[in-house]
Each structure stands twice: as C-alpha cells, then as structure tokens.
Amino acid sequence: MELILTKYVREPNSYTLDFFLKHEGYEGLKKSLTMKPGDVIDVVKASGLRGRGGAGFPTGLKWQFVLKDTPKPKYICCNADESEPGTFKDHLLMERNPHLLFEGCLIGCWAIGAKVAYIYIRGEFYHVQKIMEAELAKAYAQGFVGKNIMGSGFDCDIVIHRGAGAYEAGEETALIESLEGKRAQPRIKPPFPAVSGLYNAPTAVNNVETLCNLPAIMTNGAEWFTSLGPEKNGGPKLFCVSGHVKKPGVFEATMKTTLKELIFDHAGGIRDGHKLKAVIPGGSSVPILLPDQLDIPASFDDVAKAGSMLGSAGIIVMDETTCMVWVARNLLYFYKHESCGKCTPCREGGDWLLKILTRLENGEGEMRDIDLLVSIGGNIVGKTLCAFGDAAATPALTTVKYFRPEFEAHVREGRCTLPADWRASKTPVGAH
C-alpha cells in the first residue's frame, strides 16, 4: 500500500514546517475550516476511524458525545504518554512528523469547538518534545496555530505538557488528573471526559496516531479511508514489532495484513536458528497468541475473535529460549511498579502475583501457587476503576493458560528450566 502516516519519516528534514508544507501540509485543516464543525464530525464518523491508543473506540462518536451546549471552554487532550510496553509508534510520528499531529489536533479542536489542545507527552520523550516545541513555534509564527488560523478567524492554541514517568497517565482520566497537576490516578466514570474532563469541562482525549489520521481523512474523504482496511477497521495502521525478530521496527500497513506477515515479512522473521514460541499482539496488557493463531488479519475485530486484543499494536515476539514464568514475572514487576494504588484489587493483587511469580521463577514455589495465580488474577479482572487491573492480571493468567507445564516444571525441578543466555547471569530474580 501507499504509505500515509510514515511516507516521509525517513527523509532527513521530514519534521520541519517547510518540508511539511511542500507535501500537502495543513491541507486537511484548510479544508476542515471551510466546513461546519458538525460536518467534520460526520466525515470522521463515516470514516469509522477507531482510536489507536488501545481501546479502538470510534473517534467520531467520541467527539459527538462532547457536550455542545455548555458555557465552559472545551478541550482536546492528545494522549502522547505512549507507555504500553512494546509500543513505540507515536514516538516516530512526533519526532519525524510533528506538524501532522498539530494539524490533527487543530482539526479536532475545530470539530468539537475547542480553543486549546494539550499534548500530554511522556517525560521520557523530552528529546522529542524539544523538536516539537521548536516546530510549534514555527507553526505559530506562520499562522497555522494561534490567532486567526490561515485567515479563517479560528483561534486555537496548542500546548505541549510534559509528564514525569507514570504508565497510568496513559489512562484518559488519569491523564486529565496529571494535567491538572495531581497524581495520575483514574477518576470514577461516569461522568466521562466528554461531559466533564479537563478542568471539569467537556474534553476529548485522543491518541497521537488517531489524530494523525485526520488530515488524510479530511483530504481524501471517508470512503477512501474505509476502503483501506477490512470492514470497521479502515485506514492505515502503525504496527510496532519488537522482541526476537530480525528487523524490529514500526511498520505501516492496513489491517488486512496478517500478524504472520507483519512478523515474518515486515520484521524479517525470527532471529536465526530459533523458532517462534509466543506473541503478545497488542502491548503487554493483552493475552498471548500461539504460532498457529497468527494467520489472521491484524485488525481490532479479528485479533479479538482470536481471544486477544490489537490494543496499541505493540507486537512482542518471543522465541523458544523464553521462559514464560520469567515473562509473567517481568511484566508483573512492571504492573506492580506502575499501579497507581487507588483500587485495592490492583494494588494488592499485583503485589501478590509478583511475589508468587518470583518464588515460582526461583524454583521455590509449590504446585498450589499456580492455582493461586489464577485465583488472584481472576479476582482483579473487572474489579478496578480502570483497565489497568485487567491488564495487570493478564500476563499471569495468559501464561498459565497456555504454558502451565512450564510452571509445573519450575516447581518439580526447583529451578528455572529455561535460563536463556540473554538473561541476568549473576543477579538472582527479584534481587532488587
């Protein structure tokens, strides 16, 4: 397919305003500003664009829910907190094509009637933020952002807001809390941000890649966008492939592309001399797929049908040297560390899961620990304010489901049965 989002990312100056303007830059915004905001929302709805952050919720619908009749200001919050393990697509877009994101933010603001877009970027992307700020200043100077944008009479500001290292800030209400200068902890919903979000005003929170799709939708039309993918999964999509593959990277493709093609063609297949063991298809929070489950289109709906989720399209590939007890422990350490602590099942349950997995991995576990994992995991899922709880339980539940014999071997032999040569050799698991 012809690349849409990443067509120019390898060009040396692709991030500059000059380059962007030579390649249809701000054309989608120009067209949007000649339309009524409601009509822009209709186009986005017709395109079927689904949120690229993880949930796959239709963007047009999200915007339609934003309260129209309100005396309060409205806001677009761009979720650039990209923190889901295995995901690195927004980073590429922001670093190599920041104006595409600005254009998307402005189209969003015009559509819902907002005058400010806040881009909440994770603190670790500071090198990207500096590029973005320099480019944003240029866009202000040339009248693409700020007062009377492109002579249309539309005023809109963009503010880049730096986070400070919190996975949970990627949850939309936690992101809003963080933007308000508080701990990044989720709010009770309802009310949803569309009714009461940032500063208690109607807010739409959209992922970077989602917003970056808007200029092309406005320029080429909704029909063009839907035609690019399977039904209800239209448009270009960025896939992040990492782990034990020859050429890890970000690959743009339609959602007709199969997971198998992404791993074996785009990413060059498994590293030499090894074979595929398991794949996490949508960032660390989603269930594992086995090698024989990969011949399916990498779309939101097809991956869901296979029992997992496309999520943020962070595809983590593991070969036969990978111990699945170790994988579960690695990820539970992450979730225990990142839990915001607001809901008990997630805060305490995550800690329990980590402790049990650590002793299993060290060969100090008992057979009943394996059932205990399943029991505790089951008591976290669905019992927390945000999706973090489900995400935290998933690595434990999914590895036990598919690789239970490996857990049992750890108990029987009293040691890790698959100590790979790329793992720590001197430090015991859980030493710090």
Added chain:
Amino acid sequence: MSFHPLMVYDREHFHHSERARLDEGGAFAFTADRRATLDDLLTKYPPDRKRSAVLAALYMVQEQQGYLTANGMRHVAGILDMTPAEVEDVATYYVMFFRERVGKYVLQVCRTLSCALAGAERVTEALSEKLGIKVGETDASGMFTLLEFECLGACDRAPIVMVNNEHWHERVRPEDAGRLVDDIRTKGAAALNGCHLKLEK
C-alpha cells in the same frame, strides 16, 4: 493530652509514620531566569489552574539543585497556590523526580519485556559491575547513579539506557555498557546522545 488515660502520646510511645522524611535541603528560590520561564508557562493554563504547572516547576527545581528537597517543594507550593503537602503528593508519585541526592549522571536502564528480551538484564549487570554499585545506588565519587526504568517506548532499539531523564543510548550491548561509563568519565556531557533517532534509509 490523651484520649484515654492508658494511652501515652509522648514521642517515645506514640506511633509515628514510617514514611521517609524529605531532605530539607538548603534555602531555595528559583533563579530569575527559571522564575521567568515558569511565569511564562503559567500563561498556558487557565489563571485559576496554576497547579497544572507543578510537574514543570518540579523539573526546574531538579534542574537547579539536582534533586527535590522539602524547601524546593515549599517554594513551588508558594508560587502555585498549593500546600507543600499537595506538592509532595505529586512529587512522590512520578518516577522521574529524585527525592535524594543522585549522581551527576543517572543511568536508567529499561528493564521491561522487549528490552529484557534483548539483554537489558545483562546491561544492568555490566553497569553494576563496572561501577561497583547495585541498582538504586550512587557510586562513591558521586558521579553515577544506576537505576532500572520501566518501558521507555523504544522497543525496536532495545536495550535502551537513558541518562539524566533525557539522553537515550540505544541497542546498548552488555559488552558496550562499560564504554558508555568510560566515555562519560572522560568527555562528560559531550558523551551523551542529543537526539537519538539516526535516520535509517
């Protein structure tokens, strides 16, 4: 004063919180430049929402004195109309803020799955051995602190070692980790990567 005759509330018997007390630090005020930057930043949020700038303000305290102290947080609280407790509440949540003295160069190794699959655990071991410190410690010279960080979002360039919350060093192999330390020792900040993404055609 006691709620019950048998309950003793003196300092010896009363249970005190085990929460680590903040380092008070010396007297603190932003330099004029930083104060001006912060005032400028405040114009980007609604006038009654100064608190939104708290993360930025804390970064500036850290930039000025290397880590966050109680006096630094009080100064921020005063500017942003927050209580010192509210500032501490925020500061203790986010991992990029240091609440104790750290080395001049903080080495932050990504430890999450994709980096670990690419050998991050061995990179940490190599750095730990080279510096003679464990994860979480600062070396005797006060030059280096070694930390593990959670997914930095560059899994295609794993393993990643971030330095000072900003500079990314990519595809660091365990055998190269020592060289990074040597480079920083000899060249200082010049050894750090500015922008990470080298174009690959």
